[in-house]
Each structure stands twice: as structure tokens, then as C-alpha cells.
Amino acid sequence: xxxxxxxxxxxxxxxxxxxxxxxxxxxxxxxxxxxxxxxxxxxxxxxxxxxxxxxxxxxxxxxxxxxxxxxxxxxxxxxxxxxxxxxxxxxxxxxxxxxxxxxxxxxxxxxxxxxxxxxxxxxxxxxxxxxxxxxxxxxxxxxxxxxxxxxxxxxxxxxxxxxxxxxxxxxxxxxxxxxxxxxxxxxxxxxxxxxxxxxxxxxxxxxxxxxxxxxxxxxxxxxxxxxxxxxxxxxxxxxxxxxxxxxxxxxxxxxxxxxxxxxxxxxxxxxxxxxxxxxxxxxxxxxxxxxxxxxxxxxxxxxxxxxxxxxxxxxxxxxxxxxxxxxxxxxxxxxxxxxxxxxxxxxxxxxxxxxx
Amino acid sequence: xxxxxxxxxxxxxxxxxxxxxxxxxxxxxxxxxxxxxxxxxxxxxxxxxxxxxxxxxxxxxxxxxxxxxxxxxxxxxxxxxxxxxxxxxxxxxxxxxxxxxxxxxxxxxxxxxxxxxxxxxxxxxxxxxxxxxxxxxxxxxxxxxxxxxxxxxxxxxxxxxxxxxxxxxxxxxxxxxxxxxxxxxxxxxxxxxxxxxxxxxxxxxxxxxxxxxxxxxxxxxxxxxxxxxxxxxxxxxxxxxxxxxxxxxxxxxxxxxxxxxxxxxxxxxxxxxxxxxxxxxxxxxxxxxxxxxxxxxxxxxxxxxxxxxxxxxxxxxxx
Numbered sequence: 191x192x193x194x195x196x197x198x199x200x201x202x203x204x205x206x207x208x209x210x211x212x213x214x215x216x217x218x219x220x221x222x223x224x225x226x227x228x229x230x231x232x233x234x235x236x237x238x239x240x241x242x243x244x245x246x247x248x249x250x251x252x253x254x255x256x257x258x259x260x261x262x263x264x265x266x267x268x269x270x271x272x273x274x275x276x277x278x279x280x281x282x283x284x285x286x287x288x289x290x291x292x293x294x295x296x297x298x299x300x301x302x303x304x305x306x307x308x309x310x311x312x313x314x315x316x317x318x319x320x321x322x323x324x325x326x327x328x329x330x331x332x333x334x335x336x337x338x339x340x341x342x343x344x345x346x347x348x349x350x351x352x353x354x355x356x357x358x359x360x361x362x363x364x365x366x367x368x369x370x371x372x373x374x375x376x377x378x379x380x381x382x383x384x385x386x387x388x389x390x391x392x393x394x395x396x397x398x399x400x401x402x403x404x405x406x407x408x409x410x411x412x413x414x415x416x417x418x419x420x421x422x423x424x425x426x427x428x429x430x431x432x433x434x435x436x437x438x439x440x441x442x443x444x445x446x447x448x449x450x451x452x453x454x455x456x457x458x459x460x461x462x463x464x465x466x467x468x469x470x471x472x473x474x475x476x477x478x479x480x481x482x483x484x485x486x487x488x489x490x491x492x493x494x495x496x497x498x499x500x501x502x503x504x505x506x507x508x509x510x511x512x513x514x515x516x517x518x519x520x521x522x523x524x525x526x527x528x529x530x531x532x533x534x535x536x537x538x539x540x541x542x543x544x545x546x
Numbered sequence: 547x548x549x550x551x552x553x554x555x556x557x558x559x560x561x562x563x564x565x566x567x568x569x570x571x572x573x574x575x576x577x578x579x580x581x582x583x584x585x586x587x588x589x590x591x592x593x594x595x596x597x598x599x600x601x602x603x604x605x606x607x608x609x610x611x612x613x614x615x616x617x618x619x620x621x622x623x624x625x626x627x628x629x630x631x632x633x634x635x636x637x638x639x640x641x642x643x644x645x646x647x648x649x650x651x652x653x654x655x656x657x658x659x660x661x662x663x664x665x666x667x668x669x670x671x672x673x674x675x676x677x678x679x680x681x682x683x684x685x686x687x688x689x690x691x692x693x694x695x696x697x698x699x700x701x702x703x704x705x706x707x708x709x710x711x712x713x714x715x716x717x718x719x720x721x722x723x724x725x726x727x728x729x730x731x732x733x734x735x736x737x738x739x740x741x742x743x744x745x746x747x748x749x750x751x752x753x754x755x756x757x758x759x760x761x762x763x764x765x766x767x768x769x770x771x772x773x774x775x776x777x778x779x780x781x782x783x784x785x786x787x788x789x790x791x792x793x794x795x796x797x798x799x800x801x802x803x804x805x806x807x808x809x810x811x812x813x814x815x816x817x818x819x820x821x822x823x824x825x826x827x828x829x830x831x832x833x834x835x836x837x838x839x840x841x842x843x844x845x846x847x848x849x850x851x852x853x854x855x856x857x858x859x860x861x862x863x864x865x
Contacts, residue, residue, distance in 0.1 A: 277616075279612075306646065306647055306648070306649050307649050309647050309648050309649065309651075310648050310649040310650070310651045311648065311651055311652075312651075313651075318615070318652070319644070319647055319648045319651075319652060323635065323639050326608065326635055326636065326639060326640065328608070329604055329605050329607070329608020329609050329611070329612065329636065330608055330609070330611050330612035330615065330640070331612060332605065332608070332609045332612060333608065333609035333610060333611055333612020333613040333614075333615070333616065333620075334612040334613070334615060334616040335612070336609060336612070336613055336618075337612065337613045337616030337617060337618045338616065340568070340594060340613075340618065341617070359604065360604050360605075360608060360635070360636075363600075363602040363604045363605040363608070364605060364608065364609070366600050366602065366605065367599065367600055367602065367605040367609055370599075370600050519649060520646070522650075523645050523646045523649050523650050524645070524646055524684050524685050525645070525685070525687070525709050525781075526645075526653070526707060526708040526709050529737055529781030530737075530781065530784065530785065531781060531782060531784060532684070532781075
């Protein structure tokens, strides 16, 4: 006897196409014109910040930086869909999520100066610190989701991972754990097509990365146009609404328009034509087209917005650059107290001005 | 109580006093753990608090980190220390660093329990002594009891402290002997060694499985030795070690883990730095040979025994 024991299919969703047209049948009911403008501003702000850190990095005023340009819709769409008490778990490229969720800007710049105090996410921001080892943040998200469920809190965890991250064992182990305990997790794959120099096709022979959720027993799996802020918003919001029933996996198909980090040169490993093709699908461009066509946006508003954002960014950079790191803080935060051997090392360092 | 009963008693008290305390791991539920340390707890506290997880060390420790960050007090069990390397990433890159990388915003109060050491005729990877790996990384505490009383008190203390604790349980001592252990909760401090026997000819610094081996060797030889049971590897109780060595002038470090780059090297270096001129002889070390733990058919030739400790004592006292 042979019988079918499993069947699965995955839908792809797009609401706002690259020409700025909206599929009204899928338009989320809670999105009005003002919300769209808010999203546009937030995406623009993320891009402006990105450009600022890049410029600071080139001047030696910031450490190695991972740009987000091209991925604004995935980040802002999902961040806007979160309820105030939902908790996000980023990797190292979700600057847009931090900003949309209220991280004070100066902390962002302090972090990218290479200073831990910038990673002290305030209590008011429901999100975790930056995670650098790829994919390893996913089990944390599962554990936080377990805690929410255990405490019977109506909260979801929104966790981000890249296309490269889905090849890591910990990605699958976290999904499997979340599926087993039906945890309130929304896993978002920010598939930007490139893991440094390795293309999506080298990460997996699977047609979609979303289908990896089937193996973990996920019931809600979707692939969306990751450059479409509305599709990302809707998919994330729907997943959050279903979070008490179990975890979801959303693959956002987007594109990293710039380098992996400031340490690599993408022209070495990918053709310019590919980048040009994706520039036509730019997430900001299409929302701008829609807003302009609807008479909601114009060049004057764009200029005003840019000036306002620049002022905020400049003020934050000034504040961040005024921050003086105290090397003693390294010793203060290893344990809940300073054990004698660490104390001795600290005393020696202090007595000698940290040998500077 | 033997050590298994003492640990079981501690876990029960921890779960009783703190509704956010959760045990998770492989076979910790209905089966009560492969060594029965969690026996009966599933029935007392239910499947949400004594959680049988998928077979995934990374998920067990990674999720425990998330739980701890979100206000729970996880007590994950890794079935054997030799399998804990699968979750090394989570311990080293995350548990040890969250407090520091977030400047205290996120803490990881959790106790990772795992059986260590050999001498029980177990299969490959079931007899490891990995303490040096974990002790080398700041941010983790590493605890290893050698008797039931300390095991219970150290485990309860570990569950009260706001730091990630790697709690190493020597399988060989699980049922080797019994002690009077109070039924109620009590703490044994972390970072404080215990002087289990006082003497003036030499100081023997040891922990875990080697404590009873050293005790037996010292008794048979009728030498007068300070025997120091570290109980905590990191943070190290340097003060107790140095006070003893300054008194006796001779130091022997004994552990089951391989000799090279081990805990003994750290202790010998500290004695050399701070008590060199009070020594009558060079610091000596007794440990397993500098290669991975063998199959059980060879372990008697590998793990330090009374004879090896005894020979080292002779050599140290004659130099």
C-alpha cells in the first residue's frame, strides 16, 4: 500500500506591486492614508540612518556596519504589525525594526561606534540585543515565547533570521522546539538573496525557504514580497493574531542592495545587472509612486521630511559622539558581582589608567 | 542521602519556592532523567515545569537563555557533558555574554546541570571532564560538588544567583556514599572552597571525583595534608588556596580532566605568582593524560587513582 501522508503548499503574497498599484482585496483594514505615510516616513528614516552610519564608518567614526538598504519594507512592515507588548529578536541588520519600535537614536549610533552601552536596549523597547552569530538568536526567541506562554501572557515573539541563517542548525532546532510546544513565535526570514558572497541558490536546494517550516510542524507558512511593506505588514499581523495557536514562518523575499558589511565589496561576487533589476523593485520607490499618484505626497513634503530626519540624526550623532566609554563598565557586567580575581584585575587596570 | 537524592531534593525545593523555575531536557520528565536526578518531579510539578524537550542541546540551552531573559529560572539538564558541545555556542557566545553585551539589561539566571567524569564503564562521550572549557570563559560560573551535602547546597545557591551556572555532577559520586543531608533548603556558597582536612606537610587542591581518591590516599599514607575541595572552579577561591600553600610550603593539584591547559595549570600559575617564595618544592599536578577520554576498557589506566596520587605525594614530600 502507498498513501499520501503529508501535503503542503505555500502561497506568495503581494499587495503593493512595483508600479505602486495596490491589490484592494488584500489591503489590511486598519491601514489608512495616514498610516501609509507613517510607514513611508519610517522606511525613509531607516534609509537615511543607514546612509549616515556608512558615511561615519568611512570617516572612521563608526565600526564595521551592516547596511539595510533595500530591506526597509520587511523591517518596517513587520515592526508596524507588532502590538506594543510583542517582543522582537533581531540579528544584526534590523536597524529599521529597532527604530520603528522606539530605540533612542543615540543608542543606535553608540552601538555602531562599537560600544556596549548602545546595546542596553531600554525597558521601554520590547526587543533583544543585536545577535551577531548567524541563526543563534532563534533558540532565544523560542525560549522567550515559551516564557510568554508559560506566564499566560498574550504576547508574541517576532524573530528575524537571514537566508543564510536558515542553513544553520539552530534555526531548525528553534523552529522544531517552537512547533513542538506550539509557541507564540513569528519567525521572519529576511531573505535578501545573499549571505556575504554566497547566493540564495547555494544555501538550499529547497524552492522556498518558507517550506522549512513544514518540517517543524508549522501550520501558518507564507512567502511574501519582502519589498512590499503592506504584504509584510499583513502577513506579520495575521501571524501575531494566530500566535496563541502556534508558531508561524514568513519568508520575505527582498534584496540586499548594498554590501553585507562595510568590510566587503559586492561587485566582486555579483553582477551589476542583478542589482539594477532589484533597484526597480525598491520598496520605497513603489510606496512613493502610490502616495504621489494618490496626491498624498510630493517633493515639498519629501524635502521637509528629509530635513526633519537629518536634524534628528545629526542631534543623535552629536549625543552619541559625546558619550565617553568607561572601561570599568567592562568589569562591572561580567557577573552579578565582581569576584575577587576580577576585582584584582580591575584594580590593577584602574591603578594604571588602563595602561593608556 | 546519596548525591542523586540530595540533588533531587534540591530541585524539588527550588521548584516549590519559585513558580518560575523550570526543568527542561531530554528524558527529565516521566523517566526522571537517565540518572534519576529529576525522578518524581514530573508528577509533582507537571509537564509545563518538568519539560521533556526534543533531542536538541542547542535548543535546550538556547531556549533556556530566552526563558531566563523573559523572567523564568530555567534549570536545563544536558544528558551527558560530552553532548554539551552541541550547545557550546549558546553557552559561550550568549549565556556568558548577555549581561555584558547589554550592560546589565539582560541577565541569564540559569543552572545548566550535566553529568561529568568517568569511572562508570560508560560508552564513548559519557565520561568527559570539560570544566576548563567553561571556566576559561568569563561570565559563566562553574561548580562541581564532591559530596551530597555540598551538591544540594550548591544547587540551591546556583538557583538563587543571577548568573549562568554550569553545574557539573560527577556520575561516579552520584551513589558512591551517603551523608546526613537536611531535608530543608540551605545554601553552600559559590566561590568558596572547603578545607575538608587540615594538615601541615602539604596542600592538596582538588575537586569532584578526585576528592575521595585524595582523601583515601592521604589516610593510607598517614601524611598531614590540607585537602582543599574547590567546589567552585570559577570564580576560583584563590585566597583559601594561597593561605594553605603559604602554611605548608608544598602544593599538589589533582583533577580528573587532562593535564595540559587544565584547571591545575591555572592554580599552579597563581601559586607561582603569589606564593613562590613560600614554597619548599615546585607545584605538582596529578591529572589524566593529555588526550581525550578512552573507551571504558582502558579507563582504569587513564583516570588518576590512589596509587598515582600517593606517588605524587611521596615525590613532593621528598623534594
